[in-house]
Amino acid sequence: MKISIEDLNKVYKGGNWALKEINLEIPNGMFGLLGPNGAGKSTLMRILVTLMKPSNGKVTINDHLDLMKNRREIRAMLGYLPQDFRFFAKLKTWEFLDYTARLAGMKNKAKRHDAVDRMLEEVGLFEARDRNANRLSGGMKRRLGIAQALINDPKIIIVDEPTTGLDPEERIRFRNLLSQISTRDVIIILSTHIVGDISSTCENMALLNKGKLAFTGSPEELVREAEGKVWLIQATEKEYLEINEKFPVITTIPSDYGWEIQVVADQINGYYGKQIEPNLEHAYVYFMENKLNQWITA
Numbered sequence: 001m002k003i004s005i006e007d008l009n010k011v012y013k014g015g016n017w018a019l020k021e022i023n024l025e026i027p028n029g030m031f032g033l034l035g036p037n038g039a040g041k042s043t044l045m046r047i048l049v050t051l052m053k054p055s056n057g058k059v060t061i062n063d064h065l066d067l068m069k070n071r072r073e074i075r076a077m078l079g080y081l082p083q084d085f086r087f088f089a090k091l092k093t094w095e096f097l098d099y100t101a102r103l104a105g106m107k108n109k110a111k112r113h114d115a116v117d118r119m120l121e122e123v124g125l126f127e128a129r130d131r132n133a134n135r136l137s138g139g140m141k142r143r144l145g146i147a148q149a150l151i152n153d154p155k156i157i158i159v160d161e162p163t164t165g166l167d168p169e170e171r172i173r174f175r176n177l178l179s180q181i182s183t184r185d186v187i188i189i190l191s192t193h194i195v196g197d198i199s200s201t202c203e204n205m206a207l208l209n210k211g212k213l214a215f216t217g218s219p220e221e222l223v224r225e226a227e228g229k230v231w232l233i234q235a236t237e238k239e240y241l242e243i244n245e246k247f248p249v250i251t252t253i254p255s256d257y258g259w260e261i262q263v264v265a266d267q268i269n270g271y272y273g274k275q276i277e278p279n280l281e282h283a284y285v286y287f288m289e290n291k292l293n294q295w296i297t298a
């Protein structure tokens with residue numbers, strides 16, 4: 001599978017420019033879309049699942065399917081979990097999933113019921129199968145959302161902030177479920193603003209900020225970009241206040257000297273400190289605060 005995005009722009013009515021000149025190739029496997037609130041993640045996803053048209057640009061699947069022209073074929077390949085996934089009506093949990101499976105074209109009743117039970121098992125909802133779906137807890141509703149996105153073996157799985165509201169155990173379980181699926185001939189795109197969701201699962205990723213692509217590559221490559229830019233400073237109380245004004249501070253720990261402060265910066269002129277190895281969180285902050293500011297002011 002392959003998704004190719006060329007010169008994609010989205011301007012909402014009212015002039016909100018949500019995506020600017022996006023060029024991106026998404027290969028097989030798990031792809032992480034990382035970015036702060038309002039970056040354009042959901043907008044990009046809604047375009048990819050054909051719910052919204054871009055203002056201009058082109059999206060091609062497997063080199064021959066055009067998102068604008070082959071909507072029906074593409075829809076049949078898709079599984080989607082919207083960020084604000086909600087459901088209606090008084091259906092039991094299994095009935096809801098059965099209903100979405102029927103919508104997705106699974107006609108054979110026996111096979112469908114099997115698939116529904118298997119899926120409920122996989123997302124840990126089998127025990128709750130006879131419960132009214134709109135009475136499930138927030139996290140359980142999220143899991144039902146994940147189940148409805150995966151029920152008909154989609155080739156392209158697009159999940160918008162899938163781990164919101166999941167407890168740590170469920171988060172891990174969900175990650176493992178997606179990892180397993182990602183070994184097949186599928187693309188899984190997941191959006192998040194949680195750096196930790198990306199590092200452990202995604203081979204490839206993109207960083208979106210204010211509608212622009214700030215980085216694409218592997219999480220390891222992103223981390224390498226921040227090499228030499230992360231510092232551990234020994235600071236006095238007075239210096240701490242100054243440093244807080246000057247640099248993005250990652251962590252602050254009290255020490256004998258006053259404070260031990262991790263910052264992201266090109267230079268820390270005048271302060272006593274040393275460089276330390278960057279991690280993904282450092283790299284994210286570096287891109288969001290430093291690099292981009294340079295670009296904007298340049």
Ligand SMILES: Nc1ncnc2c1ncn2[C@@H]1O[C@H](COP(=O)(O)OP(=O)(O)OP(=O)(O)O)[C@@H](O)[C@H]1O
Pocket residue numbers: 012013014016017018035036037038039040041042043044083193
């Ligand atoms: N229907 C809409 N009409 C007008 N502007 C919109 C609409 N939906 C989103 N926007 C704007 O487009 C920009 C991108 O929004 P989007 O929802 O894609 O961001 P996001 O990265 O998903 O953010 P979040 O992490 O908060 O979910 C924001 O400035 C937002 O206000």
Ligand SMILES: [Mg+2]
Pocket residue numbers: 041042043083160
């Ligand atoms: Mg969003």
